[in-house]
Amino acid sequence: MDRRQMKSRTAIFRAFSTLLEKKRYEHITVQEIIDAADVGRSTFYAHFETKDMLLKEMCSDIFDHIFTGNPCKNTCARRNECDRVGFCDNNIECGGGALCKYETETPELEAKLAHILWHLKDSKSDIVGILTSESSDLFMNYLREYLLKLFRMYLPDFHADVPEAFLLNHLVGSFADTIKWWVKENMETSPEQTAKYFMEMTETH
Amino acid sequence: MDRRQMKSRTAIFRAFSTLLEKKRYEHITVQEIIDAADVGRSTFYAHFETKDMLLKEMCSDIFDHIFTGNPCKNTCARRNECDRVGFCDNNIECGGGALCKYETETPELEAKLAHILWHLKDSKSDIVGILTSESSDLFMNYLREYLLKLFRMYLPDFHADVPEAFLLNHLVGSFADTIKWWVKENMETSPEQTAKYFMEMTETH
């Protein structure tokens, strides 16, 4: 990719991210993003069709990074580290070849959830502001899509006397809420402890 | 209140509600609301400062109706019935003097939750479209405020080994998700059964 393209793209992501911490998504104008990113008007529209598309691409960027081994492309503050913090979905090597430093030996759900929280904490500067902002719903909705896939895999572990669709919805929603709570509380609780809290609430009897 | 005012206000609420079922909140323009409600531009602004304020007032209108005994003022489709379907927070008479038809004898949490669901179902035509739309987050956030107060009262009933703030957040979030799921599934499950599902997932051991 052209270095110029890369530069513009990153500048736009950064500007957008910064703005999202301060204002609600709907109240952010493309003009503000352009000004903050310091790029030409036509440059913005050469990269993104609309503001909505920008958001979508940004979310994919972040969550792909957290849930899969793909190194993030633009939004991560410390790009050099990114290569080794991918989340190994199949318990194999992370993106970049090196073993993910947050990888755990046991592929238990609780460990996996803690794993995700670790990655969230790692990319703190990128997401924490957004997740605590008034625009967080948009992100949470994207995040939910990823969580849905994850929990579907672990569904057989749960034995509650409720319909499967209800259970899945409940698990995804609860963990999404847990993340939101955790971030709002400045991630003070450790990822392991937080994951444990979550399991404590959802363990079926 | 002047009949004209009332008419305009209702027309705007209705138009807004209808639009919300089709489009995301952010993409609805004041002009569209005005056109759909068939009121003058200046009339809209005489009633509501901004689109945000319209949303806020509409939410208060709906949720006050469901959680308290106040008869709803504008959004309810069948206004004559409204007077007797208030939610009796203290187990006393509903708004209007008559006893709420959904009132239960036992002030247990489970019954109370079912009670809320009944009211939601009753005002189906007003909310169901919105709650399944892409704008639902906005409503859920307002709804959460009401749920927060409710669950805080019942907090002593739960004995989980987690911080109180976490527990409260979890309960509110879970029930909000339950509502969302229930509405999405066309409210097919009975309120009582749905409340039971919720309790099944949150009962502490």
Place this chain on the structure above:
DNA sequence: GTGTTATCGAACAACTTGTTTGATTATATT
């Protein structure tokens, strides 16, 4: 070094918001 390609900035039409105007009409009151 040369051709390619991204950026810039300016200008553009179409649309949005929120306000103001004065004329018109419905309402409540007596």
Place this chain on the structure above:
DNA sequence: AATATAATCAAACAAGTTGTTCGATAACAC
């Protein structure tokens, strides 16, 4: 039924937003 009050309306307004187009300029890859 007459009158004063108050809400509605349409039209016009400035200020701002969106998404597109254009030629000129500069950075890039090979």
